[in-house]
Amino acid sequence: MAYLYNNPADFTDELTEGFVAAYPQWVRRVPGGVVRSSRPAPGQVAVVIGGGSGHYPAFAGLVGPGLAHGAAMGNIFASPSAQQVYSVAKAAQNGGGVLFSYGNYAGDVLNFTQAQDRLIAEGIPARTVTVTDDVSSAPLTETARRRGIAGDLTVFKVAGACADAGADLDEVVRMAARANDRTRSFGVAFAGCTLPGSAEPLFTVPAGKMAVGLGIHGEPGISERDMPTADEAAELFVTTLLADLPEEVAASGDVSGSRIGLILNGLGSVKSEELFVVYRRVRQLLDDVGITVVEPEVGELVTSFQMAGASLTLFWLDDELERYWTAPASTPAYRKGVVAETEQGTAEAEHAEFGTAELPAASASSREAAEGVQAILEAVKALLDEKAAELGRLDSVAGDGDHGIGMQRGATAAAAAGREALSAGAGAGTLLQLAGDAWADKAGGTSGALWGLALNTVGAHVGNDMPPDAVSVSAGIAEAGKKIQQFGKASLGDKTLLDVLLPFSDTLSEQVEAGASLRAAWARAAEVAERAAEATAQMVPKMGRARPLAEKSLGTPDPGAVSMAMVARTIERQLYKGEPGPEPQEHEGEPHA
Numbered sequence: 296m297a298y299l300y301n302n303p304a305d306f307t308d309e310l311t312e313g314f315v316a317a318y319p320q321w322v323r324r325v326p327g328g329v330v331r332s333s334r335p336a337p338g339q340v341a342v343v344i345g346g347g348s349g350h351y352p353a354f355a356g357l358v359g360p361g362l363a364h365g366a367a368m369g370n371i372f373a374s375p376s377a378q379q380v381y382s383v384a385k386a387a388q389n390g391g392g393v394l395f396s397y398g399n400y401a402g403d404v405l406n407f408t409q410a411q412d413r414l415i416a417e418g419i420p421a422r423t424v425t426v427t428d429d430v431s432s433a434p435l436t437e438t439a440r441r442r443g444i445a446g447d448l449t450v451f452k453v454a455g456a457c458a459d460a461g462a463d464l465d466e467v468v469r470m471a472a473r474a475n476d477r478t479r480s481f482g483v484a485f486a487g488c489t490l491p492g493s494a495e496p497l498f499t500v501p502a503g504k505m506a507v508g509l510g511i512h513g514e515p516g517i518s519e520r521d522m523p524t525a526d527e528a529a530e531l532f533v534t535t536l537l538a539d540l541p542e543e544v545a546a547s548g549d550v551s552g553s554r555i556g557l558i559l560n561g562l563g564s565v566k567s568e569e570l571f572v573v574y575r576r577v578r579q580l581l582d583d584v585g586i587t588v589v590e591p592e593v594g595e596l597v598t599s600f601q602m603a604g605a606s607l608t609l610f611w612l613d614d615e616l617e618r619y620w621t622a623p624a625s626t627p628a629y630r631k632g633v634v635a636e637t638e639q640g641t642a643e644a645e646h647a648e649f650g651t652a653e654l655p656a657a658s659a660s661s662r663e664a665a666e667g668v669q670a671i672l673e674a675v676k677a678l679l680d681e682k683a684a685e686l687g688r689l690d691s692v693a694g695d696g697d698h699g700i701g702m703q704r705g706a707t708a709a710a711a712a713g714r715e716a717l718s719a720g721a722g723a724g725t726l727l728q729l730a731g732d733a734w735a736d737k738a739g740g741t742s743g744a745l746w747g748l749a750l751n752t753v754g755a756h757v758g759n760d761m762p763p764d765a766v767s768v769s770a771g772i773a774e775a776g777k778k779i780q781q782f783g784k785a786s787l788g789d790k791t792l793l794d795v796l797l798p799f800s801d802t803l804s805e806q807v808e809a810g811a812s813l814r815a816a817w818a819r820a821a822e823v824a825e826r827a828a829e830a831t832a833q834m835v836p837k838m839g840r841a842r843p844l845a846e847k848s849l850g851t852p853d854p855g856a857v858s859m860a861m862v863a864r865t866i867e868r869q870l871y872k873g874e875p876g877p878e879p880q881e882h883e884g885e886p887h888a
Contacts, residue, residue: 296489296496297601303492304704307348307370314355318627321359325386327379329355330365334389340458340467341365341387342394344451345380346403347372347697347739349490350511352628353447353597354397360634361624362455364388367407370704371490371600372512372697373739374402376747377409378732384414384421392420392464396450396471398443398511399425402741405783409744420464424471426450428480428608430539431508431517444511445560445597446478448629449610449620456622474616477541480558481532482606484509484516488563488599490696493687497696507531511562511599512697525569529576532607537584544611551585556610556620559593564603567594577607590621590631657722657759664723664762669713671869672730676710678865679703682858689854698742698854705738705746722759727751742855745783745792749775765813769803776800790834790848792855799824799863814870821863828852828860 300306315324322329328345335341344354345367354366365387369375374397375383384393395411397403407423414421427438428446454471462470484506487496500506505523506516523531537550544553559574561567570593581588589612597606612620623632657665679686679702686699712733716726728751735747749772756771757763776796785791802823806816831853 297491297493300491303490303700304707306491307368310348311355311368314627321625321627322355325365325383327375327382328366328368329358330383330387331358331360333360335364335459336461337389338391339389340391340394340462340464341384341389342396342451342454342458342467343367343380343384343387344396344447345369345375345383345407346397346400347374347512349488349600350597352595352626356628357448357451357626359624359626359629361452361459361622361631362626362629363451364455364458369739370697370701373701373743374400374406374741376736376739376743377406377413378736379739380407380410381413384410384419388414388419391458392422394454394458394464394467394471395421395423396447396454397425398447399427399439399441400443400512401783402739402744405741405744406739422464422468424450424454424468424475426475426478428475428478429508429510430479430481430535432510435539442510444480444482444608445558445606446475446480446608446610448558448592448596449478449556449608450474452622452624453616453619456619456624460619460622470615470619473613474610474619477543477611477613477616478608479536479539479541479611480606480608481535482509482511482560482562482604483507483528483531484562484602484604485522486564486603488602490600490700493696497691506604509562509599509602509604511597525572526576528605529573529580532573533577533580536607536609541611552587553585554587554589554612554617555581556608556612556617557581557588557591558596558606558608558610559591560597560606560608561595562604562606563595563598563601565605570594570605573605589617596629654716654719654721655725655759657720657725658761660762661722661724661759662720665717665721665726667869668723668726668763669710669717670872671866672706672710672713674865674869675862676703676706678861679706679858682861686854686858689851689857692848692851697740698858701738701740701742702746702858705734705743708733708737709750723763724754724757724759727754727757730754741783742792742858745779748778748782749796752778763813765807765811765816768813769800769807769816772796772800773804785837788834788837790831790836790853790856792853792859794831794834794853795824795827795856795859795863798827799859814867817863817867817870821860821867824860824863828856831856 323332341364343365344363347369349371365383367375367380367383411421426443426447427441429442429444432442433440453474457467457470487498489496504519508517623634625634683699683703690698709730713730716729731747731750752775753771799820803820
């Protein structure tokens with residue numbers, strides 16, 4: 296369990312404050328994360344990494360000469376928002392463009408991609424290399440769908456060293472992609488982790504068993520097997536990874552004579568002494584097949600809070616990759632060799648502050664309607680405060696258990712932004728858009744990005760000239776569904792929130808076109824949403840962190856679908872409060888976690 300924390304909602308901010316205070320010679324804080332405390336040479340490529348907190352030393356601990364130039368820091372196990380990533384990249388970049396690199400998780404892809412697009416629109420070159428080293432998360436024929444786990448370090452290390460050597464953006468991208476192509480990792484766990492403020496671990500492992508093929512966000516393993524000895528664990532690691540060789544290595548037909556970088560990684564509660572026992576046997580097995588290990592790393596490099604587990608990473612080197620793997624680096628948590636003094640002294644680089652621009656003009660009727668919109672946001676916040684733990688439990692069945700707290704953070708931020716906008720005289724559309732920005736920024740993760748997109752889209756359709764009506768709201772929700780499909784790459788039947796949003800939107804539009812009021816149309820659509828959420832229990836996930844654990848999720852509805860149905864029903868009740876007529880009754884079919 297987590298022992299030392301104050302308010303769990305403040306945990307990431309407070310750990311960042313303490314981290315920066317401890318290591319000012321390496322890092323300084325900017326909105327969204329940290330960057331190097333010294334400015335890189337003009338024209339140097341900036342390598343910006345990131346992901347959720349809870350993985351230290353990844354990601355902030357890997358910022359410094361020879362490694363990353365900046366790290367975007369999300370909440371525990373939640374991807375940083377697009378705004379956070381953008382802000383860190385703006386602070387880190389110094390004229391040579393930006394390479395983003397991060398583990399291949401849906402929320403990270405969504406938010407980093409948004410930030411990349413924004414940089415490019417401003418004339419700053421930006422590229423991405425996602426890390427896909429986890430052999431358990433997809434077969435060899437589908438490596439692009441694999442997750443990123445401890446192999447993050449090999450890609451970050453090569454990219455950072457290449458950038459610091461003066462390579463241009465194309466070359467840094469080429470080397471990072473090559474490092475990823477030649478990195479393979481495999482992990483096991485003996486107990487799950489417990490997040491600050493939580494009473495239960497995200498998953499448990501039966502006594503005498505271990506989970507095989509785990510992620511780094513508290514996801515349970517792909518399967519279970521008997522608890523091994525240290526030597527048996529080493530043999531499982533090595534045989535699994537030698538059966539999943541990079542294409543070039545496999546084509547040679549013989550691993551004898553190969554040179555590899557190696558990471559034997561503790562995930563939080565398996566300590567260095569235990570890892571050394573395992574490494575002893577790993578090294579024997581690799582020596583037996585003629586593989587040379589180059590500067591191995593044994594210890595905690597990419598953790599999962601206090602999870603009891605370990606992983607092995609093999610990084611198949613060539614001359615170029617070995618040069619960068621062995622190059623000096625100096626960060627708060629990773630040091631190798633002696634780094635040349637090539638960077639300038641401390642300097643305040645450009646960064647993007649969070650904030651709002653001057654509010655657009657709004658009619659009196661729109662400003663009055665904004666009060667009703669704010670009442671809805673407050674009701675949604677209250678709902679998610681109540682349901683956060685239940686939604687987290689649903690999410691922990693085949694995911695990382697953070698959906699409830701992520702939704703709670705998003706709704707809390709949206710309500711706070713709405714209050715501020717309302718007091719400043721915002722119209723209904725602007726209030727929704729500012730609430731969407733705040734939701735995306737504070738919730739992070741996939742759901743944060745998608746809810747932020749939805750609120751922004753509906754706000755744009757509602758506008759500030761007239762009060763929201765059935766036509767503008769239904770059109771906005773329909774457009775939001777299309778954008779989420781395009782942005783998230785999911786479809787109906789993939790076991791995501793779209794399995795509720797799309798039938799809800801279709802029903803709402805049909806009812807509005809038939810002449811129903813917004814209240815009546817919404818009530819009918821909310822009923823459809825509840826049935827759709829329940830139906831996801833019989834689906835297999837095809838997107839997101841639950842995908843590698845598809846069979847485990849059968850029988851459990853998708854948490855994103857359930858939360859969307861809950862929100863739809865809560866909004867229906869608020870609509871009834873704003874119009875004459877009887878309050879809606881509780882529905883037996885309402886999904887409950």
